[in-house]
Amino acid sequence: MFRRKWSGLPADPDFPVDLSKLGYFINEDDEVRAIDNPDNYFHFFFNRNPRWNERQRYAFNQALQYVIWERLEKLGLKKELLPLGTLDTNKPHVPIFVSSDIATKSRVVVIFGETVQDLGVLAHRIIGGPGGINKGSMVSVVSALQKQCSSPSDPTSPGIILANMGELIWYPEGKRTLSRSAFAAAPMQSAVHYNNVIEKGNMVEKNSSPRMHVGHIFQEVIPHFTKDDAKIDIIVLGSSADYVEEFLDLPPMWNVWKSRVSCLAIVGGLYPVWDLKNDEFVNVFLRNKARAYVTSVEPAGMVISGPEGNPKTTTFTQMGCPIFSSGEPNYTETALIAGSEVILGWLQEVAMTPEGQDYTNPYFHVDFADPVFDTDEPDWSPWQNEELVGQKDEHDKMWTEQVYEKTGDPQGEKPNLFVLRGDEDNEQAKKENVKMGQVEDKN
Known part of the structure; x- marks a missing residue:
């Protein structure tokens, strides 16, 4: 009778979390290229076995993330561990980045990244391809925000909080949290095991889901690190919009935050306004102090719809706020990259509202409509x-x-x-x- 022992299964492939050992380097244009052929970018399909490809990308992405973290720290951001008060790095925790001088800031920008991305990452297609590390990560966004003013009377740059919406699964062997895709590619007992299983031990207190993480950021992190009168600007990317809008729509939460939140930039989010119940949040805040930036072939900043929606386009416009083109036609993950000048410029416009005045979105006369193609049969x-x-x-x-x-x-x-x-x-x-x-x- 045939008998296979566990020790007879093929070992899971292992790759070093080091760019040079993986065969890559960062060139003078800040792009990752292959050492053996500098004209080539990252090569994913290097093996016929998908597990080998996934394990190599896992090591490659982690190596790049550590590069990004190092650059964020050089920009003055400090890594903090959640839940607040966590000191032992062996215990489950979620990292975030906070400006080291945030306690002195009169304005703070809180960025909720996509729920499928690693902390500090915007788009790996840019980080590991044309564009480079800074452009495809939060490094470019943080650098741009640090050139802004906090208010007409405060020329200093705003404080920054980078939430961690994607990496919420605790990986004990690595003593860190991972995203779902990274957790699936993390080391297994063998190369032929089905998958890593998420169990109770992989949960982080108060941060085991994106919804809980948003609540922890608003209810504990922001009050702990910022001044009580500091104004809050919020940027949400992709599906993070669902959880942030859902939280602020709660009447008890909105009563607490309505005096502090200055504006909300929804980048690539598609949360429908009919799922929101708080009339004050929808008809006062979203209409007057929020803007959405969607994927579109139109130039960045073009008005696609007003708060009421636009029936002349197939783009989803029922979000309760004015909608603009991000300048990115295809990918949500690169929308903030393509439209950063317009999006961050609007945040600065709100922050520079004269003292004593309350910012309100202007009225937008929308002429945009999808192009109409002649479908009549040609005359042959x-x-x-x-x-x-x-x-x-x-x-x-x-x-x-x-x-x-x-x-x-x-x-x-x-x-x-x-x-x-x-x-x-x-x-x-x-x-x-x-x-x-x-x-x-x-x-």
């Missing part, structure tokens, strides 16, 4: 063969005469599956069938 009459046209007219005449004889209706319709052929046409068809090798039915 100039291309008709005069001889064939004459034959067609003769056939139509013969058909009409036969119908009139049988039914008395000179306008009888022709059946779609029958074609009336003359004797000459039938003989020609037989000759063509013989040429094509078809067997003629002699019966």
